[in-house]
Amino acid sequence: MTRTLVIANQKGGVGKSTSVMNLGIALGERGLRVLLVDLDPQGGLTAAFGIDSYNTRLSTFMLLAHEQVSLARVVRPVRPRVALVPASIDLAASEIQLAAVADRAHRLRNALRRSRIPFDYVLIDTPPGLGILTANGLVAADELLIPVQCQYLAMRGVRALMETVVRIKNSLNPTLRLAGLFGTMFRTESQHGQEVVDELRAVFGPKMFKTLIHYDDVVAEAPLVGLSVLEYMPRHPIAQGYRALSEEIVNGRVE
Numbered sequence: 001m002t003r004t005l006v007i008a009n010q011k012g013g014v015g016k017s018t019s020v021m022n023l024g025i026a027l028g029e030r031g032l033r034v035l036l037v038d039l040d041p042q043g044g045l046t047a048a049f050g051i052d053s054y055n056t057r058l059s060t061f062m063l064l065a066h067e068q069v070s071l072a073r074v075v076r077p078v079r080p081r082v083a084l085v086p087a088s089i090d091l092a093a094s095e096i097q098l099a100a101v102a103d104r105a106h107r108l109r110n111a112l113r114r115s116r117i118p119f120d121y122v123l124i125d126t127p128p129g130l131g132i133l134t135a136n137g138l139v140a141a142d143e144l145l146i147p148v149q150c151q152y153l154a155m156r157g158v159r160a161l162m163e164t165v166v167r168i169k170n171s172l173n174p175t176l177r178l179a180g181l182f183g184t185m186f187r188t189e190s191q192h193g194q195e196v197v198d199e200l201r202a203v204f205g206p207k208m209f210k211t212l213i214h215y216d217d218v219v220a221e222a223p224l225v226g227l228s229v230l231e232y233m234p235r236h237p238i239a240q241g242y243r244a245l246s247e248e249i250v251n252g253r254v255e
C-alpha cells in the first residue's frame with residue numbers, strides 16, 4: 001500500500017524542501033519506490049533536482065487545473081526509484097485560478113487516486129503559508145510530517161499548523177493523522193535550540209522523532225550540484241540523520 005505524507009509548516013525556511021529531497025533519496029536507498037510532489041510555486045525542490053520551474057509546463061499545476069491530465073503525463077524519473085512531479089511558476093496563480101472550483105482542495109488527491117503507477121511512498125512538499133496549495137497537500141495525504149526549526153518562536157508556527165490540521169480533519173480529510181515532528185537546523189552549541197527540542201518533546205511526546213537534523217552548510221551546497229546530501233557526501237552526519245529519520249518513519253508505519 002502507498003503511504004502518502006505531506007511535509008508542511010507554514011513558517012518559511014524551516015527545511016521542508018530539503019527534507020523532502022533527502023528523505024526521498026533515503027527511502028529510495030532502502031529499495032522503496034518514491035514519488036516527490038512539489039507544490040511550491042518557488043520550486044525549490046524542483047530546482048534542487050536541476051529542473052527549471054520557469055520553463056516547465058508539465059507540472060503539479062496541470063494536475064490541479066486540469067482534471068483530465070494524468071499523473072503519468074507530468075511525472076519525471078529523477079533517480080532509479082525516485083520520481084518527481086515538478087513545480088512550475090504558474091502554481092503562483094492557483095489561488096485565483098481555482099477560486100471558482102468546488103473541489104479545489106481535492107485536485108491533487110484525485111490525481112493521485114486516479115494514477116496506477118505503483119509507489120511505496122509519496123512525499124508532498126508544500127509552500128510556506130496555509131493557502132490552497134498547502135490545503136491540496138493536506139487533503140491528498142494520509143499523514144503529516146512537520147519539520148520544526150530548532151529556533152526561537154518555532155512553536156508558534158506549529159500551533160497555527162495544528163489548528164489548520166484540525167479544521168482540515170473536520171472538513172476535508174478526516175483520515176489525516178500526524179506522523180510526527182522532527183527538529184531541523186539544530187545547533188549543539190545553542191542552549192536555545194535544546195530548549196525548543198525539550199518543549200516539543202514535552203508537548204508532543206512520542207510524536208517527536210528522536211532524530212534531529214543538525215545545522216550544516218553542506219545542506220546548501222549539495223543542491224547547487226543537483227544532489228541530495230546523501231549522494232553528495234554519503235557519510236556526512238546530515239546524510240546519516242536523514243537515513244535515521246527515514247528509518248523511524250518506515251518503522252512507525254501504521255498498517
Ligand SMILES: Nc1ncnc2c1ncn2[C@@H]1O[C@H](COP(=O)(O)OP(=O)(O)OP(=O)(O)O)[C@@H](O)[C@H]1O
Binds near residue numbers: 011012016126128
Ligand atoms: N540542516 C540544515 N543546515 C543548514 N542549512 C539548512 C538546513 N536545512 C535547510 N537549510 C537551508 O535553509 C534554507 C531553507 O531550507 P528549505 O528550502 O529546505 O526550507 P523550506 O521550509 O522548504 O522553505 P520555504 O518555506 O521557503 O519553502 C535553505 O537555504 C537550505 O539550504
Ligand SMILES: [Mg+2]
Binds near residue numbers: 127
Ligand atoms: Mg520549500
